[in-house]
Amino acid sequence: MTHSLHGRLDDVTGDAGYADHPKRKGFFTDTSVCIGCKACEVACKEWNQVPDDGFELTGMSYDNTQALGASTWRHVAFVEKPVHPTTADLGLPGMGPPGFGTHESGLPQAAPAGEDQATASGDGALRWLMSSDVCKHCTHAACLDVCPTGSLFRTEFGTVVVQPDICNGCGYCVPACPYGVIDLRKEDGRAFKCTLCYDRLKEGQTPACAQACPTESIQFGDVDELRQRADARLAELHDRGVDVARLYGRDPEDGVGGDGAFFLLLDEPEVYGLPPDPVVTTRDIGSIWKHVGAAAATLVGIGVVSFAGRRR
Amino acid sequence: MGAKAFIELWPVLRQLRGADKLGRGSAVMSSRSEHLRPRTTTADRVVDSVCPFCAVGCGQKVFVKDEKVTQIEGNPASPISRGRLCPKGSASTQLVTSPTRETKVRYRRPHGTEWEDLDLDTAMDMIADRVIKTRREFWEWEDDEGRRTRRTLGIASLGGATLDNEENYLMKKLYTAMGAIQIENQARI
């Protein structure tokens, strides 16, 4: 068995030493049906007992939690983009004279094919993009690779989880994350992020955000099955002329080996505040890990510290 | 825990012996992680409820442990909501366990500048006395055109849209027997 730090890796869970393991679990977040209700943010906080993140009116549309962080594990971005009638990149016929095509079903197409968060409105068209962001649970998770304590680890579900009983707040993981997801909680000192509701998964339950999501924008399941679902949805949108639709984080060949939590977007990733081409930050530091013994030595030391801590 | 067992738990040992040679998975799983269970499965009981916010009527499941609500989430069986909740419904646990909830009777005397404490039983008795007094003071057998009205305009009530049918029923029944007619709720607001 190889222990890959980058590139395609089909059995990330097995790679992490789980002989018999459930299928890799993840999220497919289809932003085209997101209504920006933020149920995911609240359901996540209620379940995981995450503290509030401060009360600040940001003026960034309806986004007042701003970004993922130690106390925001699901974050809904809101992007307002006016579209002028002449702009054709949405696949919108715009506001030409009325004369409607017909669906295969015989249903007259009354509106321009204002597809999903891009709507003809008055004398123009407007897009209000909403997207619920979350930890990507990367196939190659740099946060995990750099964690000196073994706090960050790969679970039997293939997800990446911080073990709060181990974390000592060193913060190495924070700059390592190519998405800027993981962060230290100031009042607490330790690192926190989405666990994909690790505890719920152990009982076969759906993560809190996905269970709450009213429109099935957040879909939970086996990653391989979710990838098929995402491909089908993308094809459906492309068929309907929504050429701007694209998948993000779905490709197992990308810089992080594909994400366990991936997305269907309706614009460039940057528009949503996502890096266009994320690369696992530990890609080129494989040499550090060449000598497993060295790494293990580190772990021995830290292991003692953490056990000692836990016995308190 | 014996020394041997303790040693066995060391991640490095598990790492060297197991398949997780890089120590990024099973080898470093902590005891907490291993024994983690969702509080939905450790609840003493699960109670069927309905979201208290808007009128969609989403099904909720209320998880109770040691007589405390530990989690409220959507009920997948509901044909209305299929287990889903909006942000408000998702905040229901916080709603019912909020530390800023008032749980003691508060009393402000006429012209008072601060709240005072008041015993619940005393408060109930005082309110009953106020109702009787105001009802008598503002009782009206007939209006100014001599038509029989059998009522009081001295007492009014506002509220009911967030309450149960059974509560609204008792309210309207009691108010009507009192002769109070200015009974209103959010439906008109």
Next chain:
Amino acid sequence: MAEAHPVGFQWVMEAKRRGATIIHVDPRFTRTSAVADLHVPIRAGSDIAFLGGLVNHVLSNDLDFREYVVPYTNAAAIIDERFLDTEDLDGFFSGFDTERGHYDPESWQYDGTEAAPAAGQRDPAQDTGPHGSSPDGGDSKDLHESAASESHGSGGPPVEGKPPRDETLQHPRCVYQILKRHFARYTPEMVQEVCGIAPEQFRQVADALTHNSGRERTTAFCYAVGWTHHSVGSQMIRTASILQTLLGNIGRPGGGIMALRGHASIQGSTDIPTLFNILPGYLPMPHAAQHQDLDSYVEGDAGKTGFWGNMRAYAVSLLKSYWGDAATAGNDFCFDYLPRLTGDHSTYNTVKGQIEGRSKGYFLVGENPAVGSANGKMQRLGMANLDWLVVRDLQMIESATFWKDGPEIATGELVTEEIGTEVFFMPAASHVEKAGSFTQTQRMLQWRDKAVEPPGDARSELQFYYELGQRIREKLKDSTDEMDRPLLDLTWDYPTEGPLHEPDGHAVLREINGTGPDGRALSAYTQLEDDGSTSCGCWIYCGVYADEVNQARRRKPHWEQDYVASEWGWVWPANRRILYNRASAAPDGTPWSERKRYMWWDAEQHTWAGSDVVDFIADRPPDHVPDEGATGPDAIGGQDPFIMQTDGKAWLYAPLGVADGPLPTHYEPPESPIHNPLYRQQNNPSRRKLDHPANPINPSYSEVFPYVFTTYRLTEHHTAGAMSRTLPYLTELQPEPFCEVSRRLAEERGLTHGDWVTIVTARTAIEARVLVTDRMRSLRLGDRFVEHVGLPYHWGPNGLTTGDSPNDLVNVTMDPNVYIQDKVGTCDIRPGRRPRGPALTSYVEDYRRRAGVDTADPTNGRTEG
């Protein structure tokens, strides 16, 4: 809908996934617009013009569903020759009493209908019915003030029998032709001038709607307070009803008009009302002018056709549930124990009475009028002038603390030490701390089990009112005063349970359901008798405890049933999920199409079949013709699907029951920046005003108040905020009050995104941060633009985050049918924060002076047009 009812919106998204076209009509571009196919920005308050334009489009292009319209509606009915339309009278219908400001509906009737009985209408607002007069001989104004139109919540008002019909729809006085003439001026060009909707976009909506209606397809409308909160609110909804009826979208799957109500049991609190004008099941509160005994109370309905013909049975059964053995045939079943109305006793008029010292005790029960009601100042002035106030809530709300931190304390208009109101704050139990039923927005009762005991002194309302009643009765038990008899004779003995000795909610629900002579729970309202042998606390809920089982507690998972899911909860009436579903079949009883099959006549079994409970007499065949002179349910013909209407037909034209006219007519909101383009009459002539110095109205088309404002909710908050801005997880999502404006408006007034602004009306000025956004559209009306200021209204002085309350800006001018205020008004908006202290009062006073507002005669001025 995505904003305020996100989980309900899942079904819209599912429909969209299956190819449905979603159209969103709203002044703002909201989260609903974001996923709709088409967003139609509309000037707030102009919906009748828009919907009327659609009605005109349907009628002038013969796009109505004629096979549905002729048999199922009153399109063919012929109207009295004295009826004159707004076309004839420039914005008025015949029968308007200018002095009293209301209509006499006499000339609106069906042609040749018999004179009504001299007294005893179920509907005192339309006091006399055709050709009649009230018993005291007067056409007195207060009869019009009893909001009795609302008592039609479960059925239409009574008319005299069935009208003459012309099924060719050619008779010039038939409803169809009247409708056609009435709406002829609602052209696409007029829609643009009134609503700011371009003709091309109007046409898109019209085509989508008409193409998606008929045998094979149905269209649904959903609305919320965007329609109800207007001085013409009832008529907005009526316009949609006319449209949906013309298109054959009523009583059929995927059709209808859905009211998205905003509170967990706001439907229940209307059915079993805590409302002044009705008793349970939409029975009217008796009116002093007409209802001095049971006979006169039911006379307007007794002997009528349709199910309201049994009103006496419903009323007697209610009286039996209230007064039990004390209610006998000999004493008119204690009818005299019911207090009588003499006019408008609605919440805003009550507040006026409080300010004027006529009402001294006040219960607030899970409601926060200091923030949630229009014109917050009036609310607080009223509360500051009470003897006592009881506030029951989960959190310390503004309505309990106005005496120390209300805005009027800051301005000096009120002084804490001078406020004599005694305040009792009584902590309430939450929804998981009590068992009971909510009725959600589709009339479905769902039972909640109790999870935990309430903390500390917190108690349920069930317990509070039960114990309050017990204490009052105990204190009065030796009274011989006749005024105390209704309290002492009241049936008020419920089993209690648990450590707090709470009354058993099941027992109360069973009383609501009703019991028969054998003491067993009844199973249907058709079992109710008028001889005192049955009791029933709310006739439309009869059946919720059928077979001694709490039917509202049924929770069969949806995956174990078909899509109608009739074994989840219980829907009034009779567990019927779609009302008027006889109309889902063609007149001959066959489905309109396979695709829209729902209920149909099974000739072999001689019964109506389908997954739902038929809204009809189950064994009445489609070809049934009632006997001449039949009354009550016997008079319903086989092709009369609208069984609660006395003529069995859907009313395109309302000959009775709507206070401001038999047909909807566009009038401008009481405060508007423009002249009414449709008629010389500017405002709804029957709108209900609230004359009070604290309720000054901005003059129409005032340059001092050039912008339209409208208030609304955000997904992240709940109404007046007590259940949301007290919770960190919701507060952080929308942490501060703000307003929203277009770029054009921001430029015009020099407003900077994110900065503070002040919004001013004749009532007061508030401050908020401003979001300058493309989501707010500048609407072009003819040669001018109209701008909106959008105001989420969830904040007040208390809670985790605080701020000014937008409802303080709203004036109180009401719909004449239901007395709901108009949330649309005009305002000015300026950069910077508002003045503090007494400077605020003089700042607003200066605006009033410049605008020419006369606080001594606040609702007059130039509003009549």
